[in-house]
Amino acid sequence: MDLTTPENGAPLKLAVILSSNREGRFGPVIADWFLSRTAGRDDFAVDLIDLADADLPTTLSYQPGSAARAALAKVSPKLSAADAFVVLTPEYNHSFPASLKSLIDWHFTQWQAKPVGFVSYGGISGGLRAVEQLRQVFAEMHAVTVRDTVSFHNAATHFDGEGRHKDPAACDAAAKVMLDQLAWWGNALRTAKSAHPYGQA
Incomplete structure (x- = not known):
């Protein structure tokens, strides 16, 4: 049996997360390239989540206000619906963007028991230091990160x-x-x- 093909015939819902919200960012170029790589596959149904459009607050709360709820409403249902994720991340100062950490920290069950892949970019490191840190973060969220990555050194x-x-x-x-x-x-x-179901005894 080939597990790259869903047994029930339904493609996996893949959420592609464009992490950078930096002014003048290079991320959309990377995103367009990657989305073109998924276009010919029938095993994924792809949904792009651009964190430049999300505007999530950095102040976490168990009882978020109306502005935070509105921002979360744009992304939380997409994360919940996803079967898998690909995170497109640059490397800023040996780490990943604050916008991505905010997205991760606002959610928990949405990540659980789902796989995460990485496409990284940056200078000489190609964003790989950001990916190594993200592996630890996603392990805490009960997600499974796949081994192989795509990285662009001196991406531009x-x-x-x-x-x-x-x-x-x-x-x-x-x-x-x-x-x-x-x-x-x-x-x-x-x-x-x-x-x-995950988490049930």
Whole structure:
């Protein structure tokens, strides 16, 4: 049996999270490239969550006010509905953006028993230091991070003025490996949760 193909025929709901909300960000170029890599796959139904549009407050509360509830209403249902996630993250000062940490911290059950893949970008490190920290954070949220990542070192130098990668063979192959792993875990966890909901004794 090939676990990259859902047994019930339904594609996995994949939430792609564009983490950067920085002015002049490069993230949309990375997002457009990655979404084009998912376009030809029938095992995923993709939904983009752009944190530049989310405007989540950094002050956490068990009883959020009306503004916080309105901001959460834009993202929380999408996270709840997702079977799997791909986080597109830059690296800022050896870590990931505050906008992403805020999204993670406002939620808990939405992440549980779901797989997470990473596409990172930055300078010489390619965002990999941000990814290593995110693995620890998502482990605390009971999520499963897949091993293989896609990373862009000195990212802006690899794309032309139209946002096309100049030599896409290696990054296309890396994206396929990561998405295949995500599909395997997404289907395995979805099947497991349907038989025995996560967290129940």
